[in-house]
Amino acid sequence: MRELLRTSRLLRWIRAQPVALPYRILRRITRIRSDRFLFLSDSHVGYTGNMGFVRDELLRRMPEAQVAGVFKPSLTARRPVRDVIRLPWLLATSGTIVVDDFYPIIYPLPIRRGARLVQIWHAAGAFKQVGHSRAGLPGGPVPGSDIHRNYTHVPVSSEAVRADYAEAFGIDLSRVQALGVPRTDAFFDPENVATTRQRVRARLGIRDGERLVLYAPTFRGNGQRSARPEESADWGAIAHELGDGFRIVVRQHPFAAKSAPPLPAHILDGGAEEMNDLLMATDVLVTDYSSSIFEFALLRRPIVLFVPDLDDYAGSRSFYRPFESYAIGPVVRDPGGLASALRTAEVDEPALEAFLDEFCDALDGESTSRIVERMLLASPDRVVVDEGTVAPGSVEPTRARGAMGLRVAAARLARLILSVAYAPLKLLPVQRKVVMVSREHPVVPDDFTDLAAALTTRDPAVRVVMLVRMVPPGILRKIGYGLHLLRQLYHVATARVLVIDTYSIVASVLPHRDELTVIQMWHALGAFKKFGLSILGLEEGRDRRLADAMRMHQGYDIVLTSAEDCRPAFAEAFGTPPDRVRVAPLPRVDRLRDPERRARTRERILATLPHLAGRRIAVFAPTFRLDGTVAVDVRALTEALRVQGVHTVVKLHPLMHGDFGPDVDTGGDFSTQEMLAVADVFITDYSSALYEAAVLEIPTYFLTPDLDAYLASRDFYLDYRRDLPGPIVATVDHLAEAVGRKDASPADARRFAKRWVQIPGDPTPVAGATPCADAIADLIADRLG
Known part of the structure; x- marks a missing residue:
């Protein structure tokens, strides 16, 4: 039953509606505040870990920033009514949204254009697989899952792990940048390390000369809701075997801490300590598959990997590299070998250097500064679209907004109305006429003017009709544009050649006579940034459903481009067979x-x-x-x-x-x-x-x-x-x-x-x-x- 509830899209959709529904309304009636930064977590309360470092640096650089946080201690904790009420508003109006872990309520939401969703993942390196990397494994995402996919920016700890995080989050590699991990900055401040070490050891009662062993395993299970602790070692017995000179502190993963059994009296509980602080106080780290190995490696101290269930874990969870890649210290599979490994553990310098180069090459003490500067505060100049001159069809030639179902229905209705109006016009006699149509320009473009001149110079008897008008804003002015559209229908119905320079509804939607040749003379030279059908579904592309309803770029007999090397790109952009793409640069080149x-x-x-x-x-x-x-x-x-x-x-x-x-x-x-x-x-x-x-x-x-x-x-x-x-x-x-x-x-x-x-x-x-x-x-x- 638990698995059914987890994988049911309908139930997930229902659970999201208290936030998703008001958010979708608010994003249409509110403006984004570029100075508003929203921090979200369903894994901890308050600005801890990476969030604390980022929040502090942000306010240092931008004291006037509006910083808000909405936190829960766990996914299973009930969200307070106050947060349910304010979260949609904050999501809709924040210029930057920051998360540091799995945050399911945000994944079904379309992030507003001009806003950023930054995932400052709570771990460094790339050890056990997460997110979409676990597709097909127990607890992995269901097919078609939207989790993680709307992140716009993700900083990671090294260039080598960028592809791993792109796979895990189901996003393009370009969204993942090796800028570092904020919480690791503390490890590059020797004075801070020494002071913290002294303070934590004093609080835990560790005497001078005693070696502190930290056992910090990851959780077992498929995720936060099913997490359980690892309990195969008897740490009381291990402490007794080690004898004087060693103290042991156990810190369970936060997901598993509540279900962990009580510790023996002489074993310390590190659950109340910040993980960074505890690592600084530690002499030898014992862990299994925890990402804490990456932070602890920065201290260049010994690590012991205790992995009694390695075969099972590798089969059910898997790793981004062969396990040997992470073994920079002794690997112990039987609890009986732990005491001996702890007594003799030391740093393998060559292995450590290779490990740091692979997983930590972007960690240098400046991670927080880089992330805040490049991902949170990179503020472009604002440019205003001239609403008085431009209509939605021209301002956003490749993006559909609004209630998509209504738009698709409206598009199909428009196709029906235009087809009915066009049918009797096709009974009129065909003329020796070339019609040029554009909604890309407010006046006749030079390309049309020069082509018309070339046509009439060659044959003065040919008639050239140029119909150029942008879709205007406002209901009344759109009615006037409707009359202009009827004029287009008449001239296209009686022409032999139709030339367009962008998407045209009369070119692609209508069933034309066999005598009509439709030529797409795209308004840009070359093949630079992608357009048309090449970007359907991308951030700057149209919704595929609307493109299908509007028969986007269908029905072209000839497509013109400026060079042979552009032909494959234009064939892709217009869904046209390559043999219909002809090399003929725009007249403006003359x-x-x-x-x-x-x-x-x-x-x-x-x-x-x-x-x-x-x-x-x-x-x-x-x-x-x-x-x-x-x-x-x-x-x-x-x-x-x-x-x-x-x-x-x-x-x-x-x-x-x-x-x-x-x-x-x-x-x-x-x-x-x-x-x-x-x-x-x-x-x-x-x-x-x-x-x-x-x-x-x-x-x-x-x-x-x-x-x-x-x-x-x-x-x-x-x-x-x-x-x-x-x-x-x-x-x-x-x-x-x-x-x-x-x-x-x-x-x-x-x-x-x-x-x-x-x-x-x-x-x-x-x-x-x-x-x-x-x-x-x-x-x-x-x-x-």
Whole structure:
């Protein structure tokens, strides 16, 4: 019955509703407080262990922080009514949530965009398997379990164990960083170690010259609810055999402490001591499969492994490495051998060094500082989405929110209504017409304008209709957009070719005539960050159910991309057979390559912004993020580059605006593409504008303080660390140094462009030439007949 209750998803769902239901409501009507930090535990009360170190360092660095804690001594303890009431509010409004153990109530909850769920796991190293690593073992997670999977940040004790924790928590490796374990910082302070050792030994009554033996086993059983102690050794008899000069203290795992039998009178109970303090007071540690070996190894003192049930434990729980990898001291399987092992135990220095290198290479006394700085206080500049210009369909082109069932039902209803309205329009005669549709831009994009010019130059009789309008906010304005959608239906029903540059409902949802050719001319060059079907289910991707209901990216006859190496990525993103993906760069490339047009653009910019004349100019163009942030301190970037003799112009995505103050130049109303005409340096994080910069042979630098997090939420088609045309740095200072050294070069950009933007025929740029637009026009002309 206990196993049935544990594995029943319905019962787990019911138990979660007192918190989950109000949380889902509150997350839609409240804002996140970036200065609010919520600490949660169902394993202990108060800020103990890692949480204490992190809380103290956080308040030292940020005294104004709002710190809240909700604790229970165990999973089985009843949650106070006060906590049931306040927990949903705290979860919905906290910018950072910190846990240090299994915390089941949070796993079904979608973490808000812009919030962080940090797991500062209570143990160092990687010994016995936990979480999803135990799938298929007794007590392991049931298939499809959501436990642990929503952690956004996990610090661990070494580079070598990152993959183990990623497996255990069912998360991407990029979310796990070797930043250390907070509670181990205390072991790197010799004065603290000496003082604590003296204080604890005095409290326990240990005389000078006596060797203190600590027995600290892990629990037996499948988890906190079924935990029981290990009882195979008679510590009273062992103490008698050791005789004078030894004292023994036993500290059961907190999960098993309540069910442990009473200790013999002359055996000390260490349950009231903080584990760190007890380890510092100890001369020889006896344990079995406990992670305490990692902390105690930092003290370079002897360890004895007492494992009478090794075969059974390995079969039911298993380890991340062969057990021999953890045996840095004597291994005892019979209680009768313990006394002898304790008398002779000593440190095997070579084995200890190898052990520390494998499991503890990120432990150096600065773990807490790194974790607080990089995981709790890394605060990106806030950028506001312009709600007056952008509608949900454009602001969030790849993310579905709200009650998903209602959205899916609404999508299916919209498909039905549009199909009914479209059916009679298909009875109208087909015209020699090309229709271009976009909801990506507020005005007709240059790509459409240049393609239309190439088409009409080739054949003046062809009719080109461009229908460009973004989905507006507000009910009344959406009604107006509905009329615009009806206009799209008419023109698509009577056209021979439909060209789109993003997802279009009229392209993918409707059953078209056989005479219609649908061409996806995606609005970005190259194949950089993943998009479309490649990111379904990821943090920045659509929900799969909604994508299916909207027939996302279905029905394309031709998909255009800018290079041969981009074809597999575009085939994946659009779910299209590779043979339908054609190499034909966007018409905007012709504008970039035209020397006369570029000179005119430069003159126009310098006439409007004369302060740019005679300066070395860097254009910083960060990518558009769905959470409305720029992960860089723009003011600090401007100042750092100024010291290098470089003037910075910041160009945000057109759907966003940010108030960075008078010291930050935003280049007026000129677009990013236009500003490249005056740029000597291009800086970005993940913007596909890097391909335009490469076409112009502009040295490019990549400033990516959140690379691991971005990899987890979006990922890339290319190898971000190897394929890019310039250095990748994590801080403004390192970027300024790289720019000062001119680490990126025009040659790097030229090589990158040659691979990713392949001009038809590879002609030398000349004024007025339009090889890219002409190539697409030729393809369309073949379909017009």
